[in-house]
Amino acid sequence: MLAITVPGRPAALSILLSVVLAASGCTVAVAPQGSQTQTAARPVISGTPQKAPADKNFATIVARVEPVAEQVCRATPPARNCDFRIELDRDPSKPANAYQTxxxxxxxxxxxxxxxxxxxxxxxxxxxxxxxEAAHHISDHIARQQSTTEAAAIAAGLAAAALGGTSSTIASAQELGAFTGSRAYSKNYELEADSLGAQIAYHAGYDPVDGVAYFSRARDPGDQFLGTHPPNGDRIRVVQQTMARLTRGQ
Known part of the structure; x- marks a missing residue:
């Protein structure tokens, strides 16, 4: 069990949240080197795709990735809106980013x-x-993250109330619980999206192992407790493992 200390919060709340996390099983699993990650989704498309053009043209890449992502989305229960809208934000002043909403x-x-x-x-x-990013939507990560956040906030508030906390202490516990809940599974979500995203990219005609090489250059967040992203090495390894299984036909 790890005690969580948040600047500006009473030590009692940190202890309380540790109890809540232990009770609710909020852990982050990262695949060790050489193992097969449990985050890998089963492939839903079979066959060897036709190799895509090497040109780094955003519109061309979207035209190949979008239909595959929509096919995977529709084949993955439960039913959801699979009509992806993909945009390029051309504002050069913004820091590097990609997201789904x-x-x-x-x-x-x-x-x-x-x-x-x-x-x-x-x-x-x-x-x-x-x-x-398409894989985040297919895996329902927004809804799952909201559910985790709400559950952690409720659990922390109930625990604070059971310990005789004041309304202020309960509110603080709920706030801290929501903060922790929003991050409890975020690393796993990133690895899930890496694995499923590798399959989508592959069936669109691209090489995901070359694609994930971006993380060999990007800033490495490390394995920070309550961090939102896993270490870059884990992300690269997950994609390599996924592709090894996919190319073996598993």
């Missing part, structure tokens, strides 16, 4: 900004980034 009508939106696109060296890397 949902519009008010439930349509999934994937965004890559120009700064990140400039950092990506080839079509394989662009395709992997798009496929990774």
């Amino acid at each position: 949902q519009l008010a009508n439930g349509q999934p939106l994937l965004v890559v900004n120009q700064t990140l696109l400039n950092d990506l060296r080839n079509a394989d890397e662009v395709a992997f980034v798009l496929s990774h």
